[in-house]
Amino acid sequence: MTQAPRIRLLTLFFVVMLLGLAWLSQPIMAQDYQRLNLELPERQINNTQSQQQTENFSPELREVRYTLQRNQGLGHALQIVADNGNLLWRIGRHENAHYFTRLRSGDEIIMWLTADDELARMELNRSPTLTYILEMNEELDKGMTIYAEHKEVKTRIVMASGEINDSFYLGVQAVGASPRTIMNLADIYSWEVDFVRELREGDEFTIVYERRYIDGQYIGDGAILAAQLHLKHRNRTINAFRFEHEGELLGYFNENGDNLRKAFMRNPINYTRISSRFQRGRYHPVLQEIRDHKGVDYAAPTGTPIYAAGDGTVKFRGWGRGYGNYIILQHAGRYETVYGHMSRFGKFKQGQRVKQGDVIGYVGMTGLATGPHLHYEFRINGVHHDPLTVEFPGGDPVAKELQPVFAQWAGLLNAQLRRTDPSITQLAKLFE
Ligand SMILES: [Zn+2]
Numbered sequence: 001m002t003q004a005p006r007i008r009l010l011t012l013f014f015v016v017m018l019l020g021l022a023w024l025s026q027p028i029m030a031q032d033y034q035r036l037n038l039e040l041p042e043r044q045i046n047n048t049q050s051q052q053q054t055e056n057f058s059p060e061l062r063e064v065r066y067t068l069q070r071n072q073g074l075g076h077a078l079q080i081v082a083d084n085g086n087l088l089w090r091i092g093r094h095e096n097a098h099y100f101t102r103l104r105s106g107d108e109i110i111m112w113l114t115a116d117d118e119l120a121r122m123e124l125n126r127s128p129t130l131t132y133i134l135e136m137n138e139e140l141d142k143g144m145t146i147y148a149e150h151k152e153v154k155t156r157i158v159m160a161s162g163e164i165n166d167s168f169y170l171g172v173q174a175v176g177a178s179p180r181t182i183m184n185l186a187d188i189y190s191w192e193v194d195f196v197r198e199l200r201e202g203d204e205f206t207i208v209y210e211r212r213y214i215d216g217q218y219i220g221d222g223a224i225l226a227a228q229l230h231l232k233h234r235n236r237t238i239n240a241f242r243f244e245h246e247g248e249l250l251g252y253f254n255e256n257g258d259n260l261r262k263a264f265m266r267n268p269i270n271y272t273r274i275s276s277r278f279q280r281g282r283y284h285p286v287l288q289e290i291r292d293h294k295g296v297d298y299a300a301p302t303g304t305p306i307y308a309a310g311d312g313t314v315k316f317r318g319w320g321r322g323y324g325n326y327i328i329l330q331h332a333g334r335y336e337t338v339y340g341h342m343s344r345f346g347k348f349k350q351g352q353r354v355k356q357g358d359v360i361g362y363v364g365m366t367g368l369a370t371g372p373h374l375h376y377e378f379r380i381n382g383v384h385h386d387p388l389t390v391e392f393p394g395g396d397p398v399a400k401e402l403q404p405v406f407a408q409w410a411g412l413l414n415a416q417l418r419r420t421d422p423s424i425t426q427l428a429k430l431f432e
Helices: 003-025 039-056 074-080 087-092 168-173 179-189 400-420
Strands: 062-067 108-113 119-127 130-137 143-150 153-163 204-214 217-231 236-245 248-253 273-276 279-284 289-293 296-299 305-307 312-320 324-330 335-342 359-362 373-380 383-385
Touching: 062 074, 074 087, 074 108, 087 143, 153 168, 153 217, 153 400, 168 179, 168 204, 179 204, 179 217, 179 236, 204 400, 217 400, 236 400, 248 400, 312 335, 324 359, 335 359
Parallel strands: none
Antiparallel strands: 062 108, 108 119, 119 130, 130 143, 153 204, 204 217, 217 236, 236 248, 273 296, 279 289, 296 373, 305 359, 312 324, 324 335, 335 373, 373 383
16 A cells, blocks of 8 residues: 555544544433433333334224244244235245245244224334345236335433442442443453453442444444453553544554453463462372472363464374373464363364364373473473463554554544543533
8 A cells, every 4th residue: 555545544544533522422421321220211212112113003003913933934924814825926926935935933924904904014124234024006907116214223322330349340340331341341351361260349440331222222232442441459440442443343452452362361261260279399190299380280070171382283182191181282473382181182183273262172181290280381492480460472563553543533433431530621622
């Protein structure tokens, strides 16, 4: 790409973003930001919805719903319609017949019948945004129209903040975020924070995220645009700003443009507890002698998936004395990770490439182990490091040419995040 179009693109991107933000800064004000859950506004929206529906068609029409069972088709739904003799055949001749003939069990056909039980209208909600509609035209000698209606998804940006008390999940759920948003938030921070070991009661979070609506009805959450996690006990605050460029998600970055994603996952497994830490001179329970423990043991049930901590190649897959079934992954440069005591291997063979997060095997207790656990080692230039504390190389930071755009974007989002903090008003005022 030459310099001129790139600058033009950047400018365009900038304008679009600022327009978006002018709009964004509005809905986050007073009525959208709340520490309580968001039930009330939704109930109101539902009321107006049902009113709209009854106004849609003439009141003398009767609404009937039919859910298809296994091996049923449109003919079953139409049995309630009077004079349905050749109706199925006539629908079948329409150019859009497939909207109503390619059906599966569980599909709900909504029919509106006249006083004489003749079909006036039929609908099938194929997805939240796509409805198939059939309308009978009395004037046109019982002709019919079959068409698709696409609904627009509207996004509102809301902000919520709260405190973690019982658990991270409950804390975020209490402010009205969907399970998906909770998982997304955990994902965004999973590289920086170990949710099992590091979160404490009283830690705080703030999220700016999208809520999606069709016809004013809430259908689910969209992306998290910005988040802040405040680990009170460690006096540490971690910001995360979503950054997209030309429609592509580049990732979540902190205010300095550092990628929150690292080249390695801190824990290559969802574990129940850490049964043994990295240490020099540990009494080995099976060998019954003093040895260094050169990794971390994660206790987890047999069969728990083990993930590749980072992108790399399977350098070794096989049996080792002590390790049992084990795998060594070779990562870019000088890094190696080792996974021991597996009950069985995943699909990746020696020499094959793996991506971060691929399942390379399953927890077991092969080799020298007293119970099912993953023995995990992290080596740099062949030297063992503590996997729980070693500094990981980061993912790609914001590219140099995008830094000015990112700085603007992060600055605006950061101002929104800080609106919860009464001591900071200066920055936020700029966007009111
Ligand atoms: Zn171990």
